[in-house]
Amino acid sequence: MKITRFAPSPTGTLHIGGVRTALFNYIFSRQHNGLFLIRIEDTDQERSKKEFEVDILQGLQWLGIEADQEPVRQSERSELYRKAAEKLINSGSAYWCNCTPEELDEMRKAQSAAGKKPMYDGRSRNLGLARSSETVLRLATPENGETIVNDLIRGEIKFNNNELDDLILLRSDGSPTYHFCNVVDDYEQKITTVIRGEDHISNTPRQIHIQKALGYPDLEYAHLPLVLGEDKKRLSKRHAATSLNAYKEMGYTKETIINTLALLGWSTQEEIFSTNDLIANFDIKNVQKGAAIFDLKRMDWISSQHLSNLNNDDFIKIIGPFMEEINIHADAQNYEAIILAMRTSKPSLRQIAESTKPFFFPLEEYDPKGTEKFLKGSKELLEHAFDKLQNLNEWTETELDMLLIQIRDFFNYPVPKVNQPLRIALMGTTMSPSLGYTLELFGKEESLKRIQTAIKFIG
């Protein structure tokens, strides 16, 4: 059985790259009949915030990436780390070091100046110092030999032990550091497989040293390629949206987000798939090694594909919150019909909701280009259409379409010359469902009102 974990530090909202890491961990555990766990790494007391923890947990829950056990918090497990540290001290694998930050800084500068790799030189290693408020606990790292990282995606990665220095396990205030907690928790939670970002590759041999010193079993690793922004830099705040919430608010469904993220670094024949399809087909060994750029255009396409797979009832239901948000309620006239008429107009739920606005609210303005091209010079047409429409008894799409043909014949105009001015009068732009249906949706009274307004506008 495989046990994976997602271990975010709550120093910011749930990041889209973090979601992908969580997703791959989740999928992997499902494929192996295993467990997926969440661990909040909140040892940085300065930057960790409860609200971020809540955001992360809620985000994953919304996506359906749920942990099989209650999430654990490192801030609540000090006892575990204390015991592990004790074990290392007793076995002689760790030692107290009283070097001051200033002293270390000087040491590193000197090393750099001499063209050497700046690293702790182990000067306190054999001093036999005792614990005090001035000492940190360091791991006595093997000085020779090599450490091999077994990576599911990249194969074996070798590091020379002499490249690694004696890292700090316990700070002078007694608090445990990231590497130390990470290793202890992975063991305590019986993690078998660590799937995380490739920025952790060079951390891995350090963590392996801690594991070995503690007598823990080896783990499997999979280091995922990074997710980058359009400028090929790490996806960050500068690239517009990075948080899951932002995409959720933009009206991308969880299926769309999962599908899009899974395709960053992995692929199959199929482009559009569900989480279950992913569990059936995903293979961590096929994950790409190189970083991937997050492309919103592709997400838009994936979104329209998922949206078009929804039946009408589900679509109405799922767009509800976005309609509410722009103050259009389900009891509005022709609510469902209008949404369904516009459902393929845009790629995201929010944009689709926005596109129905002309049906529910008075027009704020006419599209300038359309006005120039179609509305101006159409006064006579609109006046004629107004009269004809006013005398139409049966306000149905079929009847309206027939009337539109009559108008066209009357003026002997090509289709756009009749339809586009009317569209702009009704919608404000030249975009709408078929005109007969659009008129039906607006109803007689509102249609006539808008045509009248347009006539006045032309002046």
Next chain:
RNA sequence: GUCCCGUUCGUCUAGAGGCCUAGGACACCGGGUUUUCAUCCCGGCAACAGGGGUUCGACUCCCCUACGGGAUGCCA
């Protein structure tokens, strides 16, 4: 500086030495369908970072270089 990871169309990728005249998708461009827009359909553009090897043969293996990223923290 040193160590580690990476590099196929603009983007996501297929590719496990001959199947590659390097395939697909998104985007883009052109055409068709649609009374408009969108959808949909058809077509087009477009890439193996560079240089050396190994081999009868290299996108695939090896080396070097370039570029990008990570580590080198009492951050995670």
